[in-house]
Amino acid sequence: MTDMAHPPAAPAKRRARLGLLRRLNLSTWIGLVIVVALVLAAIFAPWLTEYSPSKQNILHQLSPPGDGHLLGTDQYGRDIWARLLYGARYSLTIGILAIVAAMIVGTFLGMIAGFLGGRTDIVLMQVMDVILAFPALILGLALVALIGATMGNIIIAIAFTATPAFARIARAGVMTQRDREYAQACRALGFSGPRILFRHIMPAILPEVMVMSSLWMATAVRTEASLAFIGLGLAPPTPTWGGMVREGYDNILSSFHLALAPSIAILLLVLAFNLIGDGLRDVVDPRLKDAS
Amino acid sequence: MLTFILKRLGFALITLICVLTLVFLVVRILPGDPALVILGDQASPDSVAALRDRLGLNDPILVQYASFLGRALQGDLGNSMVTGRPVTSEILNVLPYTLELTFAALVLGTVLGVPAGVWAAVRRNRIPDYLMRLVSLIGLSLPAFVAAIILMMVFAIHFGWFPVISAGNAETLTERLRQMALPTLALALIMMAYITRVTRSAMLEVLSQDFVRTARAKGVSPSRVVWTHALGNCLIPITTVVGLYLGILIGNSVLTEIVFSRPGLGKLILTALTQRDYTLLQGMIVVYTLMVVVVNLATDLTYGLLDPRIQYK
Numbered sequence: 001m002t003d004m005a006h007p008p009a010a011p012a013k014r015r016a017r018l019g020l021l022r023r024l025n026l027s028t029w030i031g032l033v034i035v036v037a038l039v040l041a042a043i044f045a046p047w048l049t050e051y052s053p054s055k056q057n058i059l060h061q062l063s064p065p066g067d068g069h070l071l072g073t074d075q076y077g078r079d080i081w082a083r084l085l086y087g088a089r090y091s092l093t094i095g096i097l098a099i100v101a102a103m104i105v106g107t108f109l110g111m112i113a114g115f116l117g118g119r120t121d122i123v124l125m126q127v128m129d130v131i132l133a134f135p136a137l138i139l140g141l142a143l144v145a146l147i148g149a150t151m152g153n154i155i156i157a158i159a160f161t162a163t164p165a166f167a168r169i170a171r172a173g174v175m176t177q178r179d180r181e182y183a184q185a186c187r188a189l190g191f192s193g194p195r196i197l198f199r200h201i202m203p204a205i206l207p208e209v210m211v212m213s214s215l216w217m218a219t220a221v222r223t224e225a226s227l228a229f230i231g232l233g234l235a236p237p238t239p240t241w242g243g244m245v246r247e248g249y250d251n252i253l254s255s256f257h258l259a260l261a262p263s264i265a266i267l268l269l270v271l272a273f274n275l276i277g278d279g280l281r282d283v284v285d286p287r288l289k290d291a292s
Numbered sequence: 293m294l295t296f297i298l299k300r301l302g303f304a305l306i307t308l309i310c311v312l313t314l315v316f317l318v319v320r321i322l323p324g325d326p327a328l329v330i331l332g333d334q335a336s337p338d339s340v341a342a343l344r345d346r347l348g349l350n351d352p353i354l355v356q357y358a359s360f361l362g363r364a365l366q367g368d369l370g371n372s373m374v375t376g377r378p379v380t381s382e383i384l385n386v387l388p389y390t391l392e393l394t395f396a397a398l399v400l401g402t403v404l405g406v407p408a409g410v411w412a413a414v415r416r417n418r419i420p421d422y423l424m425r426l427v428s429l430i431g432l433s434l435p436a437f438v439a440a441i442i443l444m445m446v447f448a449i450h451f452g453w454f455p456v457i458s459a460g461n462a463e464t465l466t467e468r469l470r471q472m473a474l475p476t477l478a479l480a481l482i483m484m485a486y487i488t489r490v491t492r493s494a495m496l497e498v499l500s501q502d503f504v505r506t507a508r509a510k511g512v513s514p515s516r517v518v519w520t521h522a523l524g525n526c527l528i529p530i531t532t533v534v535g536l537y538l539g540i541l542i543g544n545s546v547l548t549e550i551v552f553s554r555p556g557l558g559k560l561i562l563t564a565l566t567q568r569d570y571t572l573l574q575g576m577i578v579v580y581t582l583m584v585v586v587v588n589l590a591t592d593l594t595y596g597l598l599d600p601r602i603q604y605k
Binding site: 126142145222225242253259270275 | 306307310311314318429430432433434435436437438441442444445449539540542543544546547550551561562565566573577580581584585588
């Protein structure tokens with residue numbers, strides 16, 4: 001393990017990465033394919049539909065699927081397929097960015113807490129526990145209502161609710177690694193604390209963090225959709241999936257397809273992130289293979 | 293045991309005080325004068341000043357903080373800025389609806405989830421297992437409002453078996469149960485998904501242990517091995533998940549309450565948010581925290597009941 005002091009040669013690293021790709025299981029692949037497809041759909045939305053997501057057409061209100069509109073139109077005559085495609089942009093951006101932010105901040109805080117221990121650990125984790133002592137949805141709801149429902153604020157609010165989870169997992173990881181032989185060897189070699197923590201210990205805990213972030217992206221997408229459904233998402237006429245479900249729900253007696261299409265879209269994206277997370281966990285920790 | 297409970301209660305108190313402090317600060321930092329919020333933009337400067345005085349907003353911030361904390365710890369969360377009624381009674385009015393929904397969902401989710409998980413573990417890597425894994429994966433990917441809307445579309449609108457609105461004004465018990473059925477099911481499905489997963493993985497681990505082999509070898513019936521010997525040893529992880537998701541369930545109930553127009557904490561917090569009723573909002577945040585803290589404590593104490601080897605220190 002003392003070899004850790006010398007980084008392995010680059011080709012070996014590349015081979016290891018390819019090996020990881022080859023070890024990905026079916027569940028991860030299905031999830032990845034769905035997410036990539038949705039990302040492409042979001043990027044190329046203008047090429048996939050001729051309609052604008054916000055252009056109203058009072059002549060085609062609540063028209064059923066087919067008839068020029070693939071999935072029909074809503075109560076303002078807006079094309080649902082177009083709104084779904086453009087809406088994917090918001091769900092994906094918010095879900096991914098919020099969790100990336102939470103991952104960076106949470107992992108950093110957790111690693112510091114686990115590595116330093118003592119008072120820093122107690123104070124940091126107590127703060128995290130206070131945040132955790134809260135239903136995440138309610139916390140997100142209150143935050144967004146108080147700071148305003150802009151894209152940046154929604155990302156901050158969701159990231160805030162997810163940060164403690166990352167801090168916890170990173171702290172636990174660091175605490176198991178901290179006293180391992182290689183870490184002691186680093187210390188004996190006189191490496192500085194930050195160097196040991198970020199160059200040597202961090203690679204050991206990152207796989208777990210990655211699994212966690214995929215599962216949390218699922219939660220983040222769900223939270224964003226829930227906020228939009230409640231009416232605390234991005235303001236209309238922005239086509240958010242949760243907001244579309246809400247509009248569909250308001251017209252549920254006359255045209256149920258309005259709520260159904262965005263519901264399926266949300267389910268698909270959340271499912272995809274969950275599949276990736278589950279699959280990655282099996283790869284990262286074969287002991288847990290049956291836990292999924 | 294007693295020291296353990298006292299210690300945990302002390303910890304809970306610290307958490308609560310932290311949350312109260314945070315809430316106090318956030319509400320004070322927010323732009324907008326609470327007195328102006330209550331009286332509206334048209335209020336005369338005199339009446340605003342008088343109200344500020346009455347609300348204690350002119351006192352030094354530390355005095356405000358101490359009196360807020362003192363009263364909150366005695367259960368007095370102030371009066372609603374909008375209705376003027378005590379926040380505590382506003383909350384207690386709707387709390388039973390949320391609790392009844394949450395616990396019904398919890399029980400139903402457990403009753404469905406545990407056998408499903410056991411079944412999947414016993415039939416590992418066979419069709420029931422794959423089916424259960426798929427269903428639970430979908431279940432935990434389903435936002436509560438989507439589940440609620442789908443149930444509503446199918447069972448309330450298409451078949452008409454249950455009412456669309458669950459306003460909590462039922463007069464007979466059957467009517468009350470009919471109103472509760474769909475919102476409960478929506479939450480229970482999600483709960484069930486989590487419980488199925490954890491039961492399955494815990495069962496798989498236990499079933500591979502030596503004592504299970506021994507029990508089988510000495511001729512204990514297969515069903516007794518599974519349901520008594522093995523499941524008994526899975527209760528701790530299952531309880532952990534139940535406790536963990538009870539908090540999430542309480543949060544998610546806001547979505548089912550909206551879909552089925554049910555009174556409850558969720559509806560109340562939305563009112564507080566849209567009307568900018570900060571006292572009501574801070575009161576609700578305290579109540580939510582309190583519930584999560586109580587659930588956590590109850591989970592910890594259940595461990596001892598389930599496993600006599602666990603000592604509380």
